Amino acid sequence: MRVCISRPLTVFRWHEVTVPLSRRASALVALLLVMLLGVVAPASAADPRSPSGSWSASTPSVIDTAQLATLEVREPGAQRAYDRDAFGPAWEDVDNNGCDTRNDILQRDLSRDELDADGCTLLSGTLKDPYTGEVIDFERSKGGSQIDIDHMIPLGAAWEAGASEWTDAKRLQYANDPLVLLAVDAGANRSKSDQTISEWEPTNEAVACQYGASWVEVAATYDLSISPADHETLTALAEQCR
Numbered sequence: 001m002r003v004c005i006s007r008p009l010t011v012f013r014w015h016e017v018t019v020p021l022s023r024r025a026s027a028l029v030a031l032l033l034v035m036l037l038g039v040v041a042p043a044s045a046a047d048p049r050s051p052s053g054s055w056s057a058s059t060p061s062v063i064d065t066a067q068l069a070t071l072e073v074r075e076p077g078a079q080r081a082y083d084r085d086a087f088g089p090a091w092e093d094v095d096n097n098g099c100d101t102r103n104d105i106l107q108r109d110l111s112r113d114e115l116d117a118d119g120c121t122l123l124s125g126t127l128k129d130p131y132t133g134e135v136i137d138f139e140r141s142k143g144g145s146q147i148d149i150d151h152m153i154p155l156g157a158a159w160e161a162g163a164s165e166w167t168d169a170k171r172l173q174y175a176n177d178p179l180v181l182l183a184v185d186a187g188a189n190r191s192k193s194d195q196t197i198s199e200w201e202p203t204n205e206a207v208a209c210q211y212g213a214s215w216v217e218v219a220a221t222y223d224l225s226i227s228p229a230d231h232e233t234l235t236a237l238a239e240q241c242r
Helices: 023-040 065-070 101-109 155-160 168-175 186-192 205-221 228-240
Strands: 011-014 017-020 111-115 122-128 135-139 147-151 181-185
Touching: 065 205, 065 228, 101 122, 101 147, 101 181, 122 181, 147 186, 155 168, 181 186, 205 228
Parallel strands: none
Antiparallel strands: 011 017, 111 122, 122 135, 147 181
């Protein structure tokens, strides 16, 4: 027999049995469910718009302070003016897998809806854009202007931080290295341009720690210097992102 109460309490239903719960018991059940779901399915892995292996799903959210401590801190500068051509043609197939780098990153970062018969070209997919937090439904037939492939440390900034002294081969490697690259909203990428982390950060504050962690990893991997302002920003993020 069910009892009607003028102010309904939270009710737990199991098959056909109805059991009224106190508010405290209801809160405990909710907490246990959240803990269980957190263990079984982390948010990044559960979101089909952030595939396993994508930048959003695989980039750590804790800044490696040991790596940060190794970075040279100096004002940016180079003896020669920045030249995009020094990094080689855009989107080479440097790993010889038959697909250019842009399509490699699109396949990595977007949930794949349709792939061309060539096995490389993504015709449609969905991106949970890390920079804005918005969901982008990508369709190649509408043009490629929806999504850009961003260099975490932009090529112009990398040039000023040491890349001007690299060999052509190393610059080509950097420009096409998946570690350096992520698929993002085109407008956000163009807003970022060649700005460094002290000058520009994503509007999506949820990825601030990942953005800082990625910046440090790329700089350490390629022995790029950072400016005093960048060092201050990254140090503050490292404290915040523990």
